[in-house]
Amino acid sequence: MTGTEISTGTRSPLWRNVRVIRVALQVMAVVVVFGAIWILGTNLRDELIAKNLPTGFDFLNQPTGVTIADSSFKPSSPVWAALIAGMKNTFALTIVGIPLVTILGTLIGVARLSTNWLVAKAAAVYVETIRNIPPLLIILFVFNVVILPLPAPNDPATPLDWFVISNLKIVGPGFTSSPGAGILLIIVILALVAAVIVGRWRTRYSDQTGEHHHRMLWGLGVFAAIVLVGYVVTGRPVAFSLPVLEGRVITGGFGGLGSYFAVLAALVIYTASHVAEIIRGSILAVPRGQTEAANAIALTGFQRLRFVILPQAFRFALPPMINQYLNFTKNTSLAIAIGFAEITLVTFQLIGNGFPAPQLILLLMGAYLLFTLTISLIANVINRRLQLVTNR
Amino acid sequence: MKRIAILAVAFALVLAACNGNSDATTTVPSGTDDTPPPAAMGDLLQTVIDRGSVICGVNEAVPGFGYTDADGNFSGFDIDYCRAVAAAVFGDAEAVTYRALTAQQRFTALQSGEIDVLIRNTTFTASRDGREGATFLTTTFYDGQGMMVRSDSGITSIDDMANLSVCVLSGTTTELNLAARFGDTPFTPLTFDNNDQLQAAFVAGQCDGWTSDKSQLAGVRTNFPESEGGPEALTILDETFSKEPLGPVVADGDSQWAQVVNWVVLATIQGEEWGLTSANVKDYDGDNNEIRRFLGLEVTTDEGTAVFDPGLGLPTDFAVQVISQVGNYGEIFDRNVGPSTPLGLQRGFNAQWTDGGLLYAPPYR
Numbered sequence: 001m002t003g004t005e006i007s008t009g010t011r012s013p014l015w016r017n018v019r020v021i022r023v024a025l026q027v028m029a030v031v032v033v034f035g036a037i038w039i040l041g042t043n044l045r046d047e048l049i050a051k052n053l054p055t056g057f058d059f060l061n062q063p064t065g066v067t068i069a070d071s072s073f074k075p076s077s078p079v080w081a082a083l084i085a086g087m088k089n090t091f092a093l094t095i096v097g098i099p100l101v102t103i104l105g106t107l108i109g110v111a112r113l114s115t116n117w118l119v120a121k122a123a124a125v126y127v128e129t130i131r132n133i134p135p136l137l138i139i140l141f142v143f144n145v146v147i148l149p150l151p152a153p154n155d156p157a158t159p160l161d162w163f164v165i166s167n168l169k170i171v172g173p174g175f176t177s178s179p180g181a182g183i184l185l186i187i188v189i190l191a192l193v194a195a196v197i198v199g200r201w202r203t204r205y206s207d208q209t210g211e212h213h214h215r216m217l218w219g220l221g222v223f224a225a226i227v228l229v230g231y232v233v234t235g236r237p238v239a240f241s242l243p244v245l246e247g248r249v250i251t252g253g254f255g256g257l258g259s260y261f262a263v264l265a266a267l268v269i270y271t272a273s274h275v276a277e278i279i280r281g282s283i284l285a286v287p288r289g290q291t292e293a294a295n296a297i298a299l300t301g302f303q304r305l306r307f308v309i310l311p312q313a314f315r316f317a318l319p320p321m322i323n324q325y326l327n328f329t330k331n332t333s334l335a336i337a338i339g340f341a342e343i344t345l346v347t348f349q350l351i352g353n354g355f356p357a358p359q360l361i362l363l364l365m366g367a368y369l370l371f372t373l374t375i376s377l378i379a380n381v382i383n384r385r386l387q388l389v390t391n392r
Numbered sequence: 393m394k395r396i397a398i399l400a401v402a403f404a405l406v407l408a409a410c411n412g413n414s415d416a417t418t419t420v421p422s423g424t425d426d427t428p429p430p431a432a433m434g435d436l437l438q439t440v441i442d443r444g445s446v447i448c449g450v451n452e453a454v455p456g457f458g459y460t461d462a463d464g465n466f467s468g469f470d471i472d473y474c475r476a477v478a479a480a481v482f483g484d485a486e487a488v489t490y491r492a493l494t495a496q497q498r499f500t501a502l503q504s505g506e507i508d509v510l511i512r513n514t515t516f517t518a519s520r521d522g523r524e525g526a527t528f529l530t531t532t533f534y535d536g537q538g539m540m541v542r543s544d545s546g547i548t549s550i551d552d553m554a555n556l557s558v559c560v561l562s563g564t565t566t567e568l569n570l571a572a573r574f575g576d577t578p579f580t581p582l583t584f585d586n587n588d589q590l591q592a593a594f595v596a597g598q599c600d601g602w603t604s605d606k607s608q609l610a611g612v613r614t615n616f617p618e619s620e621g622g623p624e625a626l627t628i629l630d631e632t633f634s635k636e637p638l639g640p641v642v643a644d645g646d647s648q649w650a651q652v653v654n655w656v657v658l659a660t661i662q663g664e665e666w667g668l669t670s671a672n673v674k675d676y677d678g679d680n681n682e683i684r685r686f687l688g689l690e691v692t693t694d695e696g697t698a699v700f701d702p703g704l705g706l707p708t709d710f711a712v713q714v715i716s717q718v719g720n721y722g723e724i725f726d727r728n729v730g731p732s733t734p735l736g737l738q739r740g741f742n743a744q745w746t747d748g749g750l751l752y753a754p755p756y757r
Contacts, residue, residue, distance in 0.1 A: 354523045
């Protein structure tokens with residue numbers, strides 16, 4: 001430390017000490033930010049009181065009186081249950097949508113770099129058209145042009161007797177569950193963990209002995225054995241079922257409202273166009289020498305992509321992909337335009353029926369925050385894992 | 393992780409600020425020291441006069457009540473009441489700025505002061521009166537909820553509709569009545585936030601029924617596309633399953649402005665009772681002192697002649713302006729929704745009390 005105090009020998013005054021200034025600035029920034037939030041919050045509260053509007057969150061326990069399509073929600077259920085029902089529908093969109101977006105986006109991104117002229121141009125046209133159309137228009141288009149022209153629910157189409165398709169509801173083969181299905185789900189998760197452990201053990205074994213690891217075979221075998229035993233032990237709680245149409249009631253099978261599929265398809269189509277560009281850019285960012293090296297050891301085109309290019313490209317792609325996943329989640333709020341009861345529609349429905357708007361909008365923002373932070377958290381964990389591999 | 397923690401703290405702070413005084417609101421009556429006083433009496437009336445126009449929150453998608461034509465002109469029963477307020481305040485029925493609102497937006501617009509008055513087929517309910525900070529004024533239209541189905545569907549009663557789907561506008565009392573009417577009977581409610589998308593879904597057969605106030609159903613029925621069979625393809629079931637008193641709404645806290653809008657409505661009702669129409673109101677020269685007071689004409693009393701001013705804050709001749717420029721209740725009804733219009737509604741409950749209806753204006757004295 002002595003070396004830093006050169007000529008005078010006296011300590012510099014506190015207000016010129018860099019470390020003190022840094023800390024002070026940070027403290028000030030925190031105070032300003034939280035002060036602003038506090039002022040906004042109290043301002044909101046005072047205005048509400050002045051206008052004789054309810055503050056507080058007591059309304060969450062009152063019955064809503066509204067109904068929500070295709071859900072077990074009853075008009076006598078409280079407000080918080082309605083919000084949960086809305087979040088479930090938003091979750092149903094994101095959990096199915098994000099994997100589909102990843103797959104479709106990757107396919108199109110790879111296709112755009114294809115040496116086949118037709119495939120490359122088709123992918124280019126897709127990306128350039130779709131990503132320049134607002135997602136709301138795509139949702140309205142899919143709903144009005146694809147879903148509504150389907151047969152009306154009083155005379156649905158039943159292709160192969162496996163599906164019941166109408167513009168109200170689309171149901172396909174699925175599983176019916178009885179009590180015990182929850183336990184089976186836990187067993188399946190445990191089986192998955194066991195399979196991963198066995199796979200790791202096989203990898204280690206292979207590293208030590210040099211014998212082939214067959215880890216896929218081993219893992220799947222362990223997984224199948226555990227699940228099969230669990231299935232029998234829990235009393236076969238899950239059965240394959242086809243949708244059955246009786247009058248207007250569809251029992252069995254697995255499906256959703258027409259509006260659900262409209263939002264899902266529209267947002268997957270839209271977001272995939274952005275993901276495709278990310279994938280294309282990431283593939284181009286992999287050094288050319290990697291391709292040449294892969295060619296030099298005579299890998300096929302598919303092998304080159306699967307084992308050399310894509311694993312590296314995904315590392316570049318992941319951070320911007322997280323953004324697209326978040327966009328997908330936030331864009332689900334556009335479903336309000338076609339009446340799919342996700343969290344935004346439910347919130348507005350409640351506001352329209354006399355529940356306080358400021359509080360509900362705060363809760364709505366909180367709900368989206370919860371969704372997006374969860375997604376970033378998961379994605380960041382994956383990202384860190386990928387990054388570690390490079391640093392090793 | 394740090395980012396999440398910061399966001400969580402910020403969010404909790406807002407919630408806390410919002411929740412902080414929730415107990416105080418229930419115990420402290422408004423107007424005491426620690427709450428800001430409500431807007432001073434007459435503030436909004438003066439604001440409106442200074443601005444030179446009334447900002448009126450309206451519907452734009454219900455023919456007969458509030459509707460915009462292709463040129464963007466508003467017309468309808470509710471629109472005429474906006475014009476009546478302007479006629480009373482300014483003597484000019486055209487001094488109105490219209491704000492088209494959805495059902496969900498309307499109360500927020502009223503609370504935030506974006507509009508002066510909400511005249512948008514809004515049902516008077518206790519919770520809206522209490523929780524939305526709204527003051528409901530004299531009902532202009534006594535309505536009830538009905539169900540519209542395809543004429544060829546074979547549905548004759550709501551009891552035939554178990555397991556069927558029903559389209560409804562979200563954020564409306566009709567949504568609540570629908571749930572109550574079906575009770576434990578399973579059905580699929582499809583909620584839309586605008587009538588156009590709802591109509592597209594109905595045309596495609598996605599919903600078997602379309603529920604709303606009967607007057608609104610009559611309005612959209614007249615507008616049903618000819619390619620789908622026109623109005624004849626639709627039937628409004630006889631059953632009425634709710635009370636829907638519709639009328640103008642103002643924000644809580646300004647009783648003078650509430651009086652002004654209220655007496656504009658009452659003037660149209662009183663005018664009809666006395667047979668004053670847009671054609672004859674300006675020429676009235678009779679000696680009925682009640683009518684002379686109402687029209688702001690000189691009244692002879694023991695102390696001499698004087699013009700009666702009830703102190704509403706309106707010009708003494710406001711009733712003349714309202715009736716001559718917009719018409720009395722009967723004229724407004726007949727012009728927009730009456731038997732000679734496409735909607736073809738009968739007066740029903742909306743007749744004068746002297747004809748067995750519910751329209752009854754208090755004495756003007």
